[in-house]
Amino acid sequence: xxxSNKIGIVTLATALMLGAGPALTxxxxxxxxxxxxxxxxxxxxxxxxxxxxxxxxxxAGNIDAQVELYSRAARTLAxxxxxxxxxxxxxxxxxxxxxxxxxxxxxQRALLDRYLDVVRSGVVITDEAVGEYYESHAENFRIPRSLxxxxxxxxxxxxxxxxxxxxxxxxxxxxxxxxxxxSIAREHSQSETRLRDGKVGNFTEGKLPPALAETAFSLGEGxxxxxxxxxxxxxxxxxxxxxxxxxxxLDEASDxxxxxxxxxxxxxxxxxxxxxxxxxxxxTVLTGEQLEALLDGSDKEATAxxxxxxRLTAREIVGTMxxxxxxxxxxxxxxxxEAVKPTRSELRAHSYRGVVHRALLYxxxxxxxxxxxxxxxxxxxxxxxxxxxxxxxxxxxRRRARxxxxxETAELQKFFDDNAHHFRGxxxxxxxxxxxxxVLDEYFxxxxxxxxxxxxxxxxxxxxxAFDDARTRAHLALR
Numbered sequence: 433x434x435x436s437n438k439i440g441i442v443t444l445a446t447a448l449m450l451g452a453g454p455a456l457t458x459x460x461x462x463x464x465x466x467x468x469x470x471x472x473x474x475x476x477x478x479x480x481x482x483x484x485x486x487x488x489x490x491x492a493g494n495i496d497a498q499v500e501l502y503s504r505a506a507r508t509l510a511x512x513x514x515x516x517x518x519x520x521x522x523x524x525x526x527x528x529x530x531x532x533x534x535x536x537x538x539x540q541r542a543l544l545d546r547y548l549d550v551v552r553s554g555v556v557i558t559d560e561a562v563g564e565y566y567e568s569h570a571e572n573f574r575i576p577r578s579l580x581x582x583x584x585x586x587x588x589x590x591x592x593x594x595x596x597x598x599x600x601x602x603x604x605x606x607x608x609x610x611x612x613x614x615s616i617a618r619e620h621s622q623s624e625t626r627l628r629d630g631k632v633g634n635f636t637e638g639k640l641p642p643a644l645a646e647t648a649f650s651l652g653e654g655x656x657x658x659x660x661x662x663x664x665x666x667x668x669x670x671x672x673x674x675x676x677x678x679x680x681x682l683d684e685a686s687d688x689x690x691x692x693x694x695x696x697x698x699x700x701x702x703x704x705x706x707x708x709x710x711x712x713x714x715x716t717v718l719t720g721e722q723l724e725a726l727l728d729g730s731d732k733e734a735t736a737x738x739x740x741x742x743r744l745t746a747r748e749i750v751g752t753m754x755x756x757x758x759x760x761x762x763x764x765x766x767x768x769x770e771a772v773k774p775t776r777s778e779l780r781a782h783s784y785r786g787v788v789h790r791a792l793l794y795x796x797x798x799x800x801x802x803x804x805x806x807x808x809x810x811x812x813x814x815x816x817x818x819x820x821x822x823x824x825x826x827x828x829x830r831r832r833a834r835x836x837x838x839x840e841t842a843e844l845q846k847f848f849d850d851n852a853h854h855f856r857g858x859x860x861x862x863x864x865x866x867x868x869x870x871v872l873d874e875y876f877x878x879x880x881x882x883x884x885x886x887x888x889x890x891x892x893x894x895x896x897x898a899f900d901d902a903r904t905r906a907h908l909a910l911r
Contacts, residue, residue: 465904466506468897473509475907481505484818495908502904507897511888512821514895515828522824531827538819540742540794542812547797548698549811550804555697562689566682573680576637581648582613582630582670585623585662595666599659603668606656613656613670622665630670637677644669699786706792715739717788720781727780737787740795744787752790753783832891833883837876844868847875 464472482505519525526532566573584602586595602620605611617630625632640648647657648669657669711717716738718726726736732747744752774782797805838844848855848864848871855867864871876883 463907464900465502465907466510466897466899468510468514468892468895471510471513473506475502475904477509478502478505481509495905498908499901499904502908503899503901506899507888507892508822508825510892510895510897511829512825514891515825516821519824519828525827525831526824529827529830531823531830535816535820535823536741537744537748538823539812539816542815542819543797543809544790544794546811546815547793547805547808548702550808551698551701552694555694555701557690557693557697559686561693562686563682565689565693566685570679573685575678575680577649577677578634578636578673578675579648579651579671580634580673581632581640581644582617582672583623583625583632584613584617584621584630584668584670585625585665586620586667587622587665592661592666596659596661599666599668603656603658606670623667634673699789702793703789706789706796709792709796711739711792712795718784720777723780723784724777737784737791739788739791741798742791742794749784749787752787753780829884829887829891830880832887833880834872834876836886836890837879837883838872844871844875847871 463474463476465475465478466473482501485505526535584599586599588595602616605616606613614629614631618626621630623630635648637645637649639645643662644660647660648671651657651669651671651674653674654672655670659666659668716735718736723736726734726746727750729746733745736744736746736749738744797808845864848867851874852861855862855870857866862870
């Protein structure tokens with residue numbers, strides 16, 4: 433009997449699977465949200481692209497907004513695949529192009545990031561290390577005393593002593609008579625703060641001018657100062673909402689400390705790796721003065737660093753420098769007196785050294801065939817696969833857009849005529865034919881976005897691209 437049940441169950445399951453065949457096929461076809469040249473973009477593929485690009489996976493506001501997201505993603509996928517199958521020499525197309533430059537930078541970042549992942553797995557930050565840092569850098573986790581400051585200001589209109597005497601009377605009305613400070617400020621203060629009932633603002637230690645800070649932070653909750661001499665007059669100070677200084681608890685600070693120690697641990701490991709490495713001949717490594725001049729200058733495409741195949745422009749290096757961990761600030765408990773904030777030049781120099789270490793590391797990794805570097809290189813290639821496809825698409829679209837622009841002879845001629853004074857050679861004004869390439873460059877630069885969109889539309893139209901709005905809405909309704 434039991435055996436017969438098993439046969440029945442197997443037979444039923446088989447029948448269900450066979451019967452579901454057409455339904456499963458229909459579901460697979462329903463997932464084809466865009467088609468072209470016998471190819472298609474499925475819902476899963478589109479959602480993966482949306483997840484990578486925005487982290488939303490297609491989950492936007494209303495249904496119309498979601499369909500628009502899917503439509504844009506499907507167009508991108510179609511263009512990438514059309515370009516991949518139509519471009520015969522991708523390396524030649526990318527060589528010397530802006531997209532090729534971005535791909536080179538992405539390749540550098542990918543290898544370094546994946547190698548950092550390998551190194552990171554070997555850097556262990558213990559609870560003891562976090563606690564030790566917290567104790568030895570206590571000043572960094574101090575929450576300063578804070579208060580809300582109010583005032584009543586009076587200008588000298590004669591004898592300064594009369595001003596002080598008048599303010600003393602006002603103080604007595606508050607301290608001894610129990611009157612409301614804000615009401616008196618509205619009536620008698622000659623400062624614009626009277627419009628806010630005398631409120632100056634909320635302050636922490638170190639944020640007020642010294643002459644006011646000493647008095648303000650000596651007051652207790654609700655207290656009013658004696659008249660205090662200030663420029664051209666005198667003032668009464670009143671404080672409320674006083675919060676005493678405290679220490680940020682270790683459990684609140686531990687995540688930040690751990691992340692910082694991890695960054696420094698990584699930098700230490702990487703610095704040790706490149707300790708003996710030297711920039712090869714022909715490299716560009718800036719001095720402090722050269723770095724300042726470059727970062728403050730207008731030429732954002734100038735070379736900021738070049739070591740072997742690693743190169744960054746002034747524009748590119750800014751974001752890279754931000755990712756370098758900043759140096760500790762000396763604090764009072766380390767015997768340096770008051771904490772000293774590094775200057776902008778010092779922070780820049782520190783960050784630039786971190787980038788130099790990365791460049792040296794990249795140059796070293798290029799020649800390394802160890803197992804850990806091979807693993808990082810393999811992971812980097814997988815990361816770059818989608819980046820390369822996108823950049824190749826951008827390069828081909830820009831090439832096709834320029835072809836479209838070059839065919840608009842009448843518009844180019846008009847652009848030349850309107851700007852003829854701009855197209856000159858050593859011997860004088862140029863003719864349209866002599867300046868044609870320069871005219872095309874400038875005309876295309878001004879209208880690149882329009883031409884690129886036209887190139888995309890033409891490419892998709894030739895491939896018979898179609899996006900199924902109804903099927904997309906049906907798919908989204910089931911999510």
